[in-house]
Amino acid sequence: MAKIHPDQQEMHKVLGGQKQKPDNTMSISRRTFLHKSIISGGVVGAATYGWWPLVNTIDIAHGASNLNFAWVSDTHLYPKTLNTRFVDKAVRAFKEVESMKPDFMIFGGDLAQKGDPEELKLGAQLLKAVTVKKVFIPGEHDWYLDMGALWTKEFGSSPWSFDLKGVHFVGLDTVSRAPDYWSAKNMSPKERMGHMEALDGSVAGPWAGLGQEQLKWLDTDLSGLNKSQPIVIFSHNPLYEYYPPWNFWVRDWREVHEIVRPYSNVTNIHGHTHQVLYNEIGSMRSIGMLATSWPWPYAPEGVPKLTKPHVRVDPGDPFDGVGWAKHRWSQQDRIDHDYMMWDRDVYADATWDSGTGDNPGLALRSRVVDKIWQYE
Amino acid sequence: MLKNKSKIIWIITVTSLFVGVTLFLLTPVSAHKKRHSAADMQAFDDAYMEVVKMGDALFHGGGPQDELGITLSKTGMACAMCHPFASDVHPHQFPKFQEQMSEVAGLREMINWCIEKPNEGVMIGIDSEAMVALEAYIMWSHKGTIIEPGTH
Ligand SMILES: [Fe+2]
Ligand SMILES: [Fe+2]
Numbered sequence: 001m002a003k004i005h006p007d008q009q010e011m012h013k014v015l016g017g018q019k020q021k022p023d024n025t026m027s028i029s030r031r032t033f034l035h036k037s038i039i040s041g042g043v044v045g046a047a048t049y050g051w052w053p054l055v056n057t058i059d060i061a062h063g064a065s066n067l068n069f070a071w072v073s074d075t076h077l078y079p080k081t082l083n084t085r086f087v088d089k090a091v092r093a094f095k096e097v098e099s100m101k102p103d104f105m106i107f108g109g110d111l112a113q114k115g116d117p118e119e120l121k122l123g124a125q126l127l128k129a130v131t132v133k134k135v136f137i138p139g140e141h142d143w144y145l146d147m148g149a150l151w152t153k154e155f156g157s158s159p160w161s162f163d164l165k166g167v168h169f170v171g172l173d174t175v176s177r178a179p180d181y182w183s184a185k186n187m188s189p190k191e192r193m194g195h196m197e198a199l200d201g202s203v204a205g206p207w208a209g210l211g212q213e214q215l216k217w218l219d220t221d222l223s224g225l226n227k228s229q230p231i232v233i234f235s236h237n238p239l240y241e242y243y244p245p246w247n248f249w250v251r252d253w254r255e256v257h258e259i260v261r262p263y264s265n266v267t268n269i270h271g272h273t274h275q276v277l278y279n280e281i282g283s284m285r286s287i288g289m290l291a292t293s294w295p296w297p298y299a300p301e302g303v304p305k306l307t308k309p310h311v312r313v314d315p316g317d318p319f320d321g322v323g324w325a326k327h328r329w330s331q332q333d334r335i336d337h338d339y340m341m342w343d344r345d346v347y348a349d350a351t352w353d354s355g356t357g358d359n360p361g362l363a364l365r366s367r368v369v370d371k372i373w374q375y376e
Numbered sequence: 377m378l379k380n381k382s383k384i385i386w387i388i389t390v391t392s393l394f395v396g397v398t399l400f401l402l403t404p405v406s407a408h409k410k411r412h413s414a415a416d417m418q419a420f421d422d423a424y425m426e427v428v429k430m431g432d433a434l435f436h437g438g439g440p441q442d443e444l445g446i447t448l449s450k451t452g453m454a455c456a457m458c459h460p461f462a463s464d465v466h467p468h469q470f471p472k473f474q475e476q477m478s479e480v481a482g483l484r485e486m487i488n489w490c491i492e493k494p495n496e497g498v499m500i501g502i503d504s505e506a507m508v509a510l511e512a513y514i515m516w517s518h519k520g521t522i523i524e525p526g527t528h
Contacts, residue, residue, distance in 0.1 A: 078451075078452045082451070082452045083451045083452045083453070085451065113452070198436065198456065199456070199457070199460040200456055200460035200461045245461075246460055294453070294457065294458055295458075296458070296460070297458075297459070297460070297463045297464035300461075300463060314476075315458070315490060315493060315494045316476060316493040316494070318494070352528050355464065358463075358464060358466055359463045359464065359466075360521065360522075361468070361518055361519075361520050361521025361522065362461055362462070362463055362517065362518060362521070367432060367436075368425065368428060368429050368432050
């Protein structure tokens, strides 16, 4: 990690100096994070290091009763006529979740690839396979064709929050408040979506964020809680700066951290990055979820120190490097977090296996085609 | 004496050969021997960047695929969706042993492998315009990276 992005430097300056950490009664070691991450609670249980199948599931047991939930996101469905691979993987994830019968399933965004009505409706159809309670937050791919109209109609609006067995769950919308990059250029909805779709595009700018209004909502929503109550915040994007050039962040992370600072037991679970990630910043821990569709390379700057990276992916196997997650909040007030990765061992020990140091010289510059003003 | 005479002839022969070769070299017979103006350099760079741009477009799923008669993907996915900014393409590591092929392979072979496998597309000619463009874009994205052939 030779370079640190200027924004990350700022993050380290703002939050790194503080002694504050997520509640240390909930110890989490890198070792336990291997296959089972203990995200809340007193006792670090004996973790088992077996490999999981292919989904992201989270099991939470809290207080007297156990609580389980599953996370699925980033299915990036295309119309069936174009690509059945992603459909197959979504079907598999939903089937596995259904057989697990969790208390609820969170779908964490990027259901569709191009926000196309055909894709979103296909997704809604496939989601019927899961009969437990379902909650939803949008991804940018679901939003920028019709500005969230169909998504909201099918899956409701966010943010939202609810309490279940002593845990406070929050779902945020980190995608819908992009600064307007389309009007001045008279973009068609398809062009707008096209720029949003490109991870390495420079036209859509720093689109990921909560916005003032939602920040206020979050502040108010948490304000009634006991400071040590377990809080799980779902967001599509990570709530810290992992890698701004790919929008692996929210632009208003400072405000988010300001708001959650008084609470000692905050866990952020996010999608969008399509890879195994773990980080602790200030009072909040963040866990990145697998996509079911395809995995992304780790950022050129490398991974957060606390992340145990996943193993290099075999591009010839569509079921490699992807999956869902399972979380269990146990009696000891801890969360067991399982990555359910299909087809492969999840973690890598050596950098040659993770590939986290593979792109040291990658040029950080905007795409040449983005520099051309195509809209007269 | 005879010895001296042949020595002189030898010297004259060598000298004229040398002068001839030197004159030949100094004559602007090929473009390489001409001094380049700033405008020339700009023209070279423009030509190069045109190819980089085409590679960028192809790598992102667009570009003149129809005109070139090529299909880089049949899944709807473009290279850049898995390789943002051409990350994880590792052009600086080639040639290297490639597990997928059980042999030491070059970058272009691996580009074709990715066209065929994850993309379910149709392999392109190893010296084709599209291949050169993809390579140009990938290399441009890694400008300044230290070459480390054979690393994994
Ligand atoms: Fe995604
Ligand atoms: Fe996303």
